[in-house]
Amino acid sequence: DTAVSQTPKYLVTQMGNDKSIKCEQNLGHDTMYWYKQDSKKFLKIMFSYNNKELIINETVPNRFSPKSPDKAHLNLHINSLELGDSAVYFCASSQAPGSPLHFGNGTRLTVT
């Protein structure tokens, strides 16, 4: 069973479009995250959710909005996509704050 799964794996879209990436974890973790990995492999935290409440929003443009229907899911919605949004987006979860993260396999977003 996949612990943290995200879909789609690849997403190619045009500038200005709106898209969503879905994430689900079956580990029973209370905290979920979205990270962005750029072309130089640098990982930056975007959001973290603990018990459905947003904990951190790291200067991410408000075009990005996390949505959590329940504690097993944290989806990422992006409005008005820009070229600079092209990256790999990773969902992750952890059992407790500061404990090891379990990552999904990423969604490679390409904006043309």
Add this chain to the structure above:
Amino acid sequence: SQQGEEDPQALSIQEGENATMNCSYKTSINNLQWYRQNSGRGLVHLILIRSNEREKHSGRLRVTLDTSKKSSSLLITASRAADTASYFCATDESGAGSYQLTFGKGTKLSVIP
């Protein structure tokens, strides 16, 4: 802001040799973690060392932590081709609410068969 800085950025060794990667950070931490990322995959947690620990082992992995120098090292002994991957350190910063880990830029390790 970026916390961890790994060096070297890239490392190429022969199978069977040891690989050492270093990580430096800037602020006080609760713990430091190392992760591996294979090409096209998500990160996988390898080992966690707490701020009051100095050394930790897990199989062929050995991690050290020097909080006075704000640095850590990851040693992989008797490397294998399957160890080829990028390795990242991540810090759980004291006082940051512990809801985020801050990652470094990673070391790309190539193990040549």
